[in-house]
Amino acid sequence: xxxxxxxxxxxxxxxxxxxxxxxxxxxxxxxxxxxxxxxxxxxxxxxxxxxxxxxxxxxxxxxxxxxxxxxxxxxxxxxxxxxxxxxxxxxxxxxxxxxxxxxxxxxxxxxxxxxxxxxxxxxxxxxxxxxxxxxxxxxxxxxxxxxxxxxxxxxxxxxxxxxxxxxxxxxxxxxxxxxxxxxxxxxxxxxxxxxxxxxxxxxxxxxxxxxxxxxxxxxxxxxxxxxxxxxxxxxxxxxxxxx
Amino acid sequence: xxxxxxxxxxxxxxxxxxxxxxxxxxxxxxxxxxxxxxxxxxxxxxxxxxxxxxxxxxxxxxxxxxxxxxxxxxxxxxxxxxxxxxxxxxxxxxxxxxxxxxxxxxxxxxxxxxxxxxxxxxxxxxxxxxxxxxxxxxxxxxxxxxxxxxxxxxxxxxxxxxxxxxxxxxxxxxxxxxxxxxxxxxxxxxxxxxxxxxxxxxxxxxxxxxxxxxxxxxxxxxxxxxxxxxxxxxxxxxxxxxxxxxxxxxxxxxxxxxxxxxxxxxxxxxxxxxxxxxxxxxx
Numbered sequence: 423x424x425x426x427x428x429x430x431x432x433x434x435x436x437x438x439x440x441x442x443x444x445x446x447x448x449x450x451x452x453x454x455x456x457x458x459x460x461x462x463x464x465x466x467x468x469x470x471x472x473x474x475x476x477x478x479x480x481x482x483x484x485x486x487x488x489x490x491x492x493x494x495x496x497x498x499x500x501x502x503x504x505x506x507x508x509x510x511x512x513x514x515x516x517x518x519x520x521x522x523x524x525x526x527x528x529x530x531x532x533x534x535x536x537x538x539x540x541x542x543x544x545x546x547x548x549x550x551x552x553x554x555x556x557x558x559x560x561x562x563x564x565x566x567x568x569x570x571x572x573x574x575x576x577x578x579x580x581x582x583x584x585x586x587x588x589x590x591x592x593x594x595x596x597x598x599x600x601x602x603x604x605x606x607x608x609x610x611x612x613x614x615x616x617x618x619x620x621x622x623x624x625x626x627x628x629x630x631x632x633x634x635x636x637x638x639x640x641x642x643x644x645x646x647x648x649x650x651x652x653x654x655x656x657x658x659x660x661x662x663x664x665x
Numbered sequence: 666x667x668x669x670x671x672x673x674x675x676x677x678x679x680x681x682x683x684x685x686x687x688x689x690x691x692x693x694x695x696x697x698x699x700x701x702x703x704x705x706x707x708x709x710x711x712x713x714x715x716x717x718x719x720x721x722x723x724x725x726x727x728x729x730x731x732x733x734x735x736x737x738x739x740x741x742x743x744x745x746x747x748x749x750x751x752x753x754x755x756x757x758x759x760x761x762x763x764x765x766x767x768x769x770x771x772x773x774x775x776x777x778x779x780x781x782x783x784x785x786x787x788x789x790x791x792x793x794x795x796x797x798x799x800x801x802x803x804x805x806x807x808x809x810x811x812x813x814x815x816x817x818x819x820x821x822x823x824x825x826x827x828x829x830x831x832x833x834x835x836x837x838x839x840x841x842x843x844x845x846x847x848x849x850x851x852x853x854x855x856x857x858x859x860x861x862x863x864x865x866x867x868x869x870x871x872x873x874x875x876x877x878x879x880x881x882x883x884x885x886x887x888x889x890x891x892x893x894x895x896x897x898x899x900x901x902x903x904x905x906x907x908x909x910x911x912x913x914x915x916x917x918x919x920x921x922x923x924x925x926x927x928x929x930x931x932x933x934x935x936x937x938x939x940x941x942x943x944x945x946x947x948x
Contacts, residue, residue: 430845431842431948432844432845432891432893432920432923433842433893433895433923433924433925434842434925434948436891436893438845438890438891440845440890443887443888445888469684469685470684470685470686470687470688471687471688472687472688472891472914472915473688474888474889474890474891474915475888475889475890476888476890477888477890477891479890479891479893481687481893489948555688555889555915556688556689556690556914557690557889557913557914557915557916558690558913558915559690559798559913560689560690560691560692560798560799561689561690562690564889564915600690601798618689618690618798620789620790620799625686625689625691625790626689626690629688630688
């Protein structure tokens with residue numbers, strides 16, 4: 423089924439394609455499929471594909487000569503039904519330590535929510551999250567699928583320094599800070615895994631459409647895993663979701 | 666080699682930036698004023714991709730440890746070699762131990778120092794542009810030694826015919842296209858946006874320029890989507906932010922205008938308290 427898409431010029435060297443303004447896995451899958459089709463046809467013309475919740479932005483190498491013609495050719499590509507190599511979707515299991523030493527806001531959100539710290543951890547680590555796209559910081563994954571019971575407004579005063587690896591909750595979202603940065607989300611844990619590494623061929627292991635599951639580990643396991651990650655010995659557990 | 670005696674207010678290595686890594690959340694970065702940077706490299710017959718120093722408001726002091734040729738373009742901060750004034754946009758002969766320094770700010774916010782062959786600092790993801798957590802450094806520091814190629818200096822100092830028109834620095838007009846959310850503005854808001862003169866706040870840097878004036882709005886945020894360098898966002902407080910080269914790749918505020926490349930370069934030469942006016946251009 424084809425979905426309703428709209429096209430807008432974004433300056434003279436980019437085109438914004440938009441879907442209905444809702445957060446849904448179905449729309450994400452359509453965006454990813456369209457992206458792969460365009461990539462196949464126009465790889466040399468486009469330098470960057472930027473996915474948003476309901477959008478795909480194409481950044482062209484050069485100024486787009488005739489915007490209307492370009493949109494027409496994109497519309498044709500969208501309708502094409504050619505066989506496409508399936509994009510591998512992967513479920514990544516990320517070890518997270520929810521100990522109060524790292525989960526510095528767990529007690530605060532426990533008070534606000536009438537949930538015990540143990541319940542919050544259980545709810546958070548039970549869910550499988552969908553990677554929508556990467557933005558905000560290099561390697562920051564926008565994850566969808568946070569349980570309603572864990573929706574909390576951002577902190578009124580953002581922290582100036584959130585540590586690298588902090589697992590946090592903000593609004594309807596959850597995510598890991600890939601580097602030290604300022605941030606207003608509630609911190610519930612920490613992972614020893616690097617989410618962005620310029621030394622790796624894949625700068626960030628995950629991509630749009632992948633899934634993430636957080637696995638609770640003890641403090642002891644955290645420090646052990648951290649050592650292995652530093653020695654480059656740690657391999658993130660992954661499951662192929664489609665073949 | 667170039668030795669940093671004084672780093673100045675904000676001096677960094679830049680080139681054309683990182684292309685092709687946006688899907689990993691990596692900002693483009695790169696020279697704020699690509700027009701001036703291109704002139705500096707062109708005068709030396711360098712590749713336009715060559716890395717150069719972006720010097721904000723002067724203030725830095727460098728010693729050349731080897732002979733080369735340089736060109737300074739962009740803002741005028743009274744550049745001197747061994748305390749003798751030198752011309753902008755010209756090829757200047759450099760001998761071993763020559764010292765480059767700056768003085769009074771005459772116009773502009775950023776100048777570019779190109780050296781023959783470009784600075785040979787480390788490239789990360791295809792670019793030498795400094796950016797936090799991508800490169801080791803954000804700015805150059807006192808005592809840094811910046812690698813360059815030594816050139817037997819048989820090139821004569823020459824005055825090039827290239828000159829940047831004054832309008833690049835003093836015109837208030839910034840040409841732009843309608844942004845993706847422009848049509849969400851009502852008639853009055855569109856009038857305000859296009860007829861008012863805006864003032865640059867003191868919160869302006871390589872990531873973006875915040876403006877002082879307010880356009881009242883009750884817009885909801887949009888679902889997080891791509892932002893591009895030169896996009897004008899309307900924040901919930903009604904203030905405008907113009908994103909610049911170091912901006913992140915996605916954002917959630919309505920994108921109401923998109924500056925042309927020429928206007929991004931013009932804005933890069935403006936600073937706190939200066940005025941600007943948006944002029945709409947059609948695609």
